[in-house]
Amino acid sequence: MRSTTEESDNRVIMVRDLEMRYGSYLVMSKLNFDVLRGEIKVIMGGSGCGKSTLLRHLIGMEFPTRGSIVMLSQKVSPDDAALTRLRHRFGVLYQGGALWSSMTLAENVALPMETFTRMGRKEIAEVVAFKLALVGLSGFGDRYPAELSGGMRKRAGLARAIALDPEILFVDEPSAGLDPLSARRLDELILALRDSMKTTVVIVTHELDSIFTIADTALFLDAESKTAIADANPNELRNGTADAPERVRTFLRRGAAPQFLAQAEEIDYD
Amino acid sequence: MVKQTQVQLLEVRFEHSGEGAYLLALAGNWTRSAMRANDQWQAFFERIPSSIGAAGRLEFDCRALDRWDMRLVSALAQMLRLSNEIGCEVDLRGLPEGIRGLFDLAAAVPEAEGRGSGDRRDDWLENLGHHVIAIVQGFWNYNAFLGELILELLATMRGKTSIRARDFWLAIQNAGPMAVPITSLLAFLTGLIIAYIGVLQLHKLAADIFVADLVGLVMTRELSAVMTGVIMAGRTGAAYAAQIGSMRVNDEIDALKSFGISPVRFLVVPKVLALVLMMPLLVALANVVSIFAGMLVAVGISDVTIPQYHFQIVNAVGMNDVLVGLFKSLVFGFIIALAGCYRGLRCGRDAAAVGQATTSAVVTAITWIVIVDAIFAVLLNILGI
Structure with missing residues (x-):
C-alpha cells in the first residue's frame, strides 16, 4: 500500500467505503473521508450514532466488515506485527484517561518508552518530567491515578498518549465528565500541542463548544442514513458556506455557540 | 350509575354523564403514600375502561384534585393503555396541565427499536444456535x-x-x-x-x-x-x-x-x-x-x-x-x-x-x-x- 503520492498530498488517514457492524447490526456504511497532516478533525454526531465505534476502527481495536482504512500509508489490518509498528506512530487518549491504576503517573508515561525505546533510565525520567510539565502536572509524577481529579487524569492520559511523540493523536470525548472550564483547558492544550508539534489530531465529541474551538474540519455522522453527511469546517457548515444537509446546520446552531464563544474569550482561564 | 369511593384522602367519582360519555372525577390528595394506604382504587380503575366499552368516551374532572404525584400519573397511563385496547375514546382535557405534559413526554419518545427488545424473539432453536455458537x-x-x-x-x-x-x-x-x-x-x-x-x-x-x-x-x-x-x-x-x-x-x-x-x-x-x-x-x-x-x-x-x-x-x-x-x-x-x-x-x-x-x-x-x-x-x- 505504499505510494509516494499519498505522502506528498498530505493525507495521513484515508478511509474508503468503510462499513462497520456490531454482529449483524449495521452501525455505519459508505464512509469516505481523509485526514490531512496537521489538521484537527472532529468526528461528531448524536449519542450512539457510532462515533466511538469509528474511533475504535481507526485505532485498530476493531476491523471493518467492508472497505479500508489507510493510515500513514499503511493499511490498518489485523496483522499483528504491522499493527504494532503502526501503533507506535499514533497515541490515544481514552475517555476516562485509562491510566494504568497500579502505576504512578510517571510510570504510566514512562512505560511505553521503557518498552519500545532504547532510552536510559535517566533520559526517560527527563522526558517524563517534561511531558508532565507540558500538561500542567509537574510535581505529580509520584501520584497514583486514584489520587487525581477527572481533569488531571485526562491530562495525564494526554501526557502518556504523546509519550512516543506520535504523528497522530486520537482523542475520545475530551470533555466528557469535565466541567466547562476544564474542558476548555483540555481543548486549548490539544490545540497548543498541535500548533507546536504539528501533530494530526482526530477527536470524537458531541460538545459544540469544543467543535467550534478546535476543529479545522468536522465529519458529521448521521444515525438516520448511517453514513457521514458532511465533512467541512464547522463555521462554514453553520453559516451555510459549505454544502450540507439542513440537519447538520440545525445541530450546529442548537447550542447557540457563537454567543457563548464571544463571551468565553473574555474569561481568563488562569 | 354512580359509584363513589372515599377513603381518607383519596376521593373518586365515576358516573355516566350522558350520551356515551363517562366522567371520572378525582379529588383530594393522590400521592404515592395515600394511594398505597388505600389500594381499593386499583380494582376500581381497572374496571373503568371495560364498563365504558368501545363506544363510550371517558372524560376527567380534576378541579377538586389537590395534590398528585407520579404514582397517579402511572396509574392513569395504565388506564389509558387499557382504554386503547378496548377502543374507547379518552378526553384528556380535564386532567391537570402537568399530567398532560407528562403524557406528551412519554408519547414523544418512540419505543426502542433495532437493537432494542422489539425484535428479540423467543425461538428456542435460534437460542440453541446462539448458545452453540457461543x-x-x-x-x-x-x-x-x-x-x-x-x-x-x-x-x-x-x-x-x-x-x-x-x-x-x-x-x-x-x-x-x-x-x-x-x-x-x-x-x-x-x-x-x-x-x-x-x-x-x-x-x-x-x-x-x-x-x-x-x-x-x-x-x-x-x-x-x-x-x-x-x-x-x-x-x-x-x-x-x-x-x-x-x-x-x-x-x-x-x-x-x-x-x-x-x-x-x-x-x-x-x-x-x-x-x-x-x-x-x-x-x-x-x-x-x-x-x-x-x-x-x-x-x-x-x-x-x-x-x-x-x-x-x-x-x-x-x-x-x-x-x-x-x-x-x-x-x-x-x-x-x-x-x-x-x-x-x-x-x-x-x-x-x-x-x-x-x-x-x-x-x-x-x-x-x-x-x-x-x-x-x-x-x-x-x-x-
Whole structure:
C-alpha cells in the first residue's frame, strides 16, 4: 500500500467505503473521508450514532466488515506485527484517561518508552518530567491515578498518549465528565500541542463548544442514513458556506455557540 | 350509575354523564403514600375502561384534585393503555396541565427499536444456535489465549522478552508470603481433623500408630495440593480476575493494546509465573504443618509418642508421594492463574461483569482442580507411582 503520492498530498488517514457492524447490526456504511497532516478533525454526531465505534476502527481495536482504512500509508489490518509498528506512530487518549491504576503517573508515561525505546533510565525520567510539565502536572509524577481529579487524569492520559511523540493523536470525548472550564483547558492544550508539534489530531465529541474551538474540519455522522453527511469546517457548515444537509446546520446552531464563544474569550482561564 | 369511593384522602367519582360519555372525577390528595394506604382504587380503575366499552368516551374532572404525584400519573397511563385496547375514546382535557405534559413526554419518545427488545424473539432453536455458537467461539477464544500465553511464557523464559521485575515480585509477594497464614491455618486444621477421625477408628484395631501413615499419605499426595489449590483459587485467582476485569472496564487493557503492549505478556505472564512458582512452596509448607498437627492429635489422645510418630512418618511417606503432591500443585497453580486471567481479560465492560468474571474464575479453577486431580489419580495408578 505504499505510494509516494499519498505522502506528498498530505493525507495521513484515508478511509474508503468503510462499513462497520456490531454482529449483524449495521452501525455505519459508505464512509469516505481523509485526514490531512496537521489538521484537527472532529468526528461528531448524536449519542450512539457510532462515533466511538469509528474511533475504535481507526485505532485498530476493531476491523471493518467492508472497505479500508489507510493510515500513514499503511493499511490498518489485523496483522499483528504491522499493527504494532503502526501503533507506535499514533497515541490515544481514552475517555476516562485509562491510566494504568497500579502505576504512578510517571510510570504510566514512562512505560511505553521503557518498552519500545532504547532510552536510559535517566533520559526517560527527563522526558517524563517534561511531558508532565507540558500538561500542567509537574510535581505529580509520584501520584497514583486514584489520587487525581477527572481533569488531571485526562491530562495525564494526554501526557502518556504523546509519550512516543506520535504523528497522530486520537482523542475520545475530551470533555466528557469535565466541567466547562476544564474542558476548555483540555481543548486549548490539544490545540497548543498541535500548533507546536504539528501533530494530526482526530477527536470524537458531541460538545459544540469544543467543535467550534478546535476543529479545522468536522465529519458529521448521521444515525438516520448511517453514513457521514458532511465533512467541512464547522463555521462554514453553520453559516451555510459549505454544502450540507439542513440537519447538520440545525445541530450546529442548537447550542447557540457563537454567543457563548464571544463571551468565553473574555474569561481568563488562569 | 354512580359509584363513589372515599377513603381518607383519596376521593373518586365515576358516573355516566350522558350520551356515551363517562366522567371520572378525582379529588383530594393522590400521592404515592395515600394511594398505597388505600389500594381499593386499583380494582376500581381497572374496571373503568371495560364498563365504558368501545363506544363510550371517558372524560376527567380534576378541579377538586389537590395534590398528585407520579404514582397517579402511572396509574392513569395504565388506564389509558387499557382504554386503547378496548377502543374507547379518552378526553384528556380535564386532567391537570402537568399530567398532560407528562403524557406528551412519554408519547414523544418512540419505543426502542433495532437493537432494542422489539425484535428479540423467543425461538428456542435460534437460542440453541446462539448458545452453540457461543460455546464454539468460547473454545476458540480460550485456545487462542492459551496459545498466546504459552508463546509469551516461552519467550520470557528464553530471555527474548523481559517482564517488569517489579510486577513479578509484587505477584510473588501476593501469591507467596501473603498467602502463608491462611494456607497453613487450613492445612493445620485439616491435619487435625484427619488425625482425629483416624485415631478414633484405628484405636478399635489397636493400630493407633498408623495415624501417621494416614495423615502423611493423604496430605502429601492429595489434600495439601487440593486444599491449597482451592484456597488460592478463592484468594488469588479471584483477585487476578477482578484486577484484570476492572482494568478492562476502565479501558486500561485497550490502552495497553493501543501502545502495542500485549496484555498477556504485561499482565498475565508475571501472575502465572508467580503462582506456578509459589504453589509448590505453599504445599510443601502445608505438608509440614498438617503432619505436625497430626502429631499433636496422635500424641494427645492416643499413647503414640513423638519418636514413634516421627519414625512412622519417615517410613510411610516416600519421596514419590511428596513429589506427586508438589507436581500436582504446580499444575493447579497454572490452572488457577489461567482461569483468573482469562476470565478477567474476557470480562464485560461494567461493574456487574467484574463480579461475574470473579465468580466464574473461582468456579472454573476449582472444577478443573478436581477434574485434573481425578485424572492424576487414574494416571498414577496406571503408572504405579
